[in-house]
Amino acid sequence: xxxxxxxxxxxxxxxxxxxxxxxxxxxxxxxxxxxxxxxxxxxxxxxxxxxxxxxxxxxxxxxxxxxxxxxxxxxxxxxxxxxxxxxxxxxx
Amino acid sequence: xxxxxxxxxxxxxxxxxxxxxxxxxxxxxxxxxxxxxxxxxxxxxxxxxxxxxxxxxxxxxxxxxxxxxxxxxxxxxxxxxxxxxxxxxxxxxxxxxxxxxxxxxxxxxxxxxx
Numbered sequence: 001x002x003x004x005x006x007x008x009x010x011x012x013x014x015x016x017x018x019x020x021x022x023x024x025x026x027x028x029x030x031x032x033x034x035x036x037x038x039x040x041x042x043x044x045x046x047x048x049x050x051x052x053x054x055x056x057x058x059x060x061x062x063x064x065x066x067x068x069x070x071x072x073x074x075x076x077x078x079x080x081x082x083x084x085x086x087x088x089x090x091x092x
Numbered sequence: 093x094x095x096x097x098x099x100x101x102x103x104x105x106x107x108x109x110x111x112x113x114x115x116x117x118x119x120x121x122x123x124x125x126x127x128x129x130x131x132x133x134x135x136x137x138x139x140x141x142x143x144x145x146x147x148x149x150x151x152x153x154x155x156x157x158x159x160x161x162x163x164x165x166x167x168x169x170x171x172x173x174x175x176x177x178x179x180x181x182x183x184x185x186x187x188x189x190x191x192x193x194x195x196x197x198x199x200x201x202x203x204x205x206x
Binding site: 015016019020022033055075079086 | 093101105113115117125129144146147150161165186
């Protein structure tokens with residue numbers, strides 16, 4: 001791993017960390033429930049991007065599968081919470 | 093790995109980080125929920141595409157064969173993200189209509205009889 005690539009990876013992970021803190025501010029402040037659900041979905045998405053970058057960093061394919069799993073969990077949890085807010089039930 | 097390939101992977105990674113940062117900044121600062129739904133689209137498309145292409149390029153050059161599996165993330169996000177976003181937009185519209193906000197558009201279909 002060259003210094004150029006490892007520096008770029010560190011910079012990217014730092015950007016993701018700052019972005020996650022900004023989304024966390026919205027998660028805490030967010031006036032309505034849908035703001036919090038959307039912020040949680042974005043946090044899942046940032047975790048998935050971190051997994052992909054770590055896969056490049058450690059030259060491993062296992063991180064990629066973790067990223068796909070996080071994407072699927074994000075979809076299921078966000079849509080279940082949105083359905084709950086909309087109807088008061090998840091499965092009617 | 094040659095220098096130009098490392099430069100390409102580094103540029104893709106850094107641009108993804110910057111796009112995600114800009115979208116999170118917009119998400120934290122914009123005043124209304126419907127306005128706030130727009131900046132994450134930047135991260136969902138450009139941010140994830142840049143990382144996936146960086147991964148595909150890096151693993152292809154590292155293993156000396158075509159490794160396209162990081163592009164599966166693009167497909168998974170392209171299927172799931174619009175569904176989530178549409179559900180959340182409907183949630184926001186429904187709650188705004190239920191709260192009786194004055195400038196809410198009326199429903200397109202008439203309400204069903206109970």
